Amino acid sequence: MRLTFCMQRLYNLGGRKFVLAGVGALGCIPTMLARTENGKCLDGVNEAISPFNANMKQMINNFKSTLPDAKFVFLDTQNMFRNITANSKTYGFNVTDRGCCGVGKLNGQVTCLPYEVPCTNREEYIFWDAYHPTSAVNVLLGKMSFNGGPDLVYPINIEQLVKNEVWPF
DSSP states (O other): OHHHHHHHHHHHTTOOEEEEEOOOOGGGSHHHHTTSSSOOOOHHHHHHHHHHHHHHHHHHHHHHHHSTTOEEEEEOHHHHHHHHHHTTTTTTOOEEEEESSEESGGGOSEEOOTTOOOOSOGGGEEESSSSOBOHHHHHHHHHHHHHOOTTTEESSOHHHHHHTOOOOO
């Protein structure tokens, strides 16, 4: 796997702390939702992503033995997104299925174009456009990455990775 080769190369160059992000729930972004009659997630797309994310965890486990002094964090962005959508009201999101800015069904057929007028309540949206989360979601993803539990970050979170720091001076 090319990623394994690249990680080994970074390690050989002195890298010891790595944060790897999985692939998110692409079947639930507005451009995919717009392709369905009912505006529901394309489960087949999300199911196709799951093996990649599982293999990332396995790769990290393998690195524990081959790169013993390296530390790794895997960000399960697919599960983070599920958490955000399942608890959307708690997080303050009222619009979960369309972009704040875009064109077409669910603002998901064409991304936000120049001179396009975005929604005025963007903090209530999960998606900025057909593909991207809003800044409010990105803040949540950052917080989950920093101090989330093992269902969101594996095997440790970024806060634990940083606390593991030992300065040579």
